[in-house]
Amino acid sequence: MLKTKAPIHFDNSYARLPSQFYTRQNPVPVSAPSLIKINHTLAQKLNIDSTWLESNEGVSTIAGNIVPDGGDPIATVYAGHQFGMWSPQLGDGRAILLGEILDNQKERYDFQLKGSGPTPYSRGGDGRAPLGPILREYIVSEAMASLHISTTRILAAAATGDHVYRQNILPGAILVRIAKSHIRIGTFEFFYSRDDQESLKILINHVIKRHYPEATNNENPVLAMLDAVIRSQAHLISSWQRIGFIHGVMNTDNMLLSGETIDYGPCAFMDTFNPGAVFSSIDHNGRYAYNKQPAIGCWNLMQLAQTLIPFLDNNRERAIKLAQDALDKYMNLLTESYQTGMMMKLGLRHNMRGDIKLTKDLLDIMAKDKMDYTLTFRYLSDLAGNDTKTNIGTLIICSEKFNYWLKIWKKRLAKSTQSPKKRQTEMYTLNPAFIPRNHLIEEAIKAAVENKDFNLFHQLIDVVKQPFEYQAALEKYARAPRPEQIVHETFCGT
DSSP: OEEEOOSOOBOOSGGGSOGGGEEEOOOOOOSSOEEEEEOHHHHHHTTOOHHHHHSHHHHHHHHTSEEETTOOOEEEOOOEEETTEEESOOOOSSEEEEEEEEOTTOOEEEEEEESOOOOTTSTTOOOOEEHHHHHHHHHHHHHHHHTTOOBOEEEEEEEEEEEEESSSEEEEEEEEEEESOOOBHHHHHHHHHTTOHHHHHHHHHHHHHHHOGGGGGSSSHHHHHHHHHHHHHHHHHHHHHHHTEEOSOOOGGGOBTTOOBOOOSSOEEOSBOOTTOOOBTTOTTOTTOGGGHHHHHHHHHHHHHHHHHHHHOSSHHHHHHHHHHHHHHHHHHHHHHHHHHHHHHTTOOSOOTTHHHHHHHHHHHHHHHTOBHHHHHHHHHHHTTSOSOOSSGGGSOOOHHHHHHHHHHHHHHHTOOSOHHHHHHHHHTTSOSOOOOHHHHHHHHHHHHHHOOOHHHHHHHHHHTSTTOOOGGGHHHHSOOOGGGOOOOBOOOO
């Protein structure tokens, strides 16, 4: 593997852990790498020169053809529950962690290649990624970041010049994923299932030091870490619920201890509001439906808590009680975060009697009338300033029941001491005009895969990076899909 000096300063804490946590593995070179896109804003945050990333040497690094000095490529091992079924060994089957870097605020981030070739954990796969899923992850992760939802992000994407073989022959691609870390609930499960308490202790100490250093000041640091992870997951999943996001594959190996969203394979944003919405083609029983995401988050955290029992207290019964008490806080944390967020989406800053019912009544009407989730809340933002002018009103159909609900909502707003203009401004920062709608993602992918035309991809990225700023010229990106455009299923595709 070629090495090169590069303006990336690595400090690889995970690679300094014992060898049972990973296998050292170089990425496998590709034949003809070519740049698709650089995330210039993220590069600046990470102190990485965009000009270098766009150079031949930079593109070769993105594609895995060369490893920068200081990089220490590893594939990490983990296990996991996939759709509730235990998988004792998974691991990075198509990803390589090149190393870790510090951003402008000295925060630590993983620098990972995805689609970089086979590893010891590929389980017979080729370790590669088709172009489509790479573009999807870039689009959706950038949208999530712009919506202020905790997420892994993409620094860069490149075409490989090689084909990958799935149901069809497809162009290959690779991306650079940036994450606070890639430590998963499944990482803990891997060592717990092998009764490797020494490795679990090392992992716990590493997570506390990296993500939750404040836990060291607690008389029970492991419990403090568990509490912090529970809070981060409750906040994360409540933010998914508020924005109408369906992850689609909430396996324990896809839940990060850092509280970031990861794995955008079969994800989707709802168009029509449907509490039981399922998009993933492999979620046959609806385990990961929109309205089940909060409960699945709790189930996943139960698996994490189980791995920590030996470290919470020397007395097993007391340890189980501590874990259960911590888990019991999760649903209240999530519900409070969700309800507060929904109140703010409706312009209600201070909770009054009847506010929760007001929200529930709206959602019931939206579900029954098959109203567009995003457009409805944006329409309410238009109306919140006591201005009859609306950008969105022509894009939705209002039933008699909805119009009656509007009258009740406006009476409630009249009780607020906040000025209509300030209220509207706040609502515009919470209710996006633009989301990465499923049909728009599919159109962008189709143009790139079939015609090597990336214009729709670049345009969609530009739109979702400014989700709260409505522009009439971009109305097509705000519109709900026509019946023939509706995407009913999403596919992992990797």
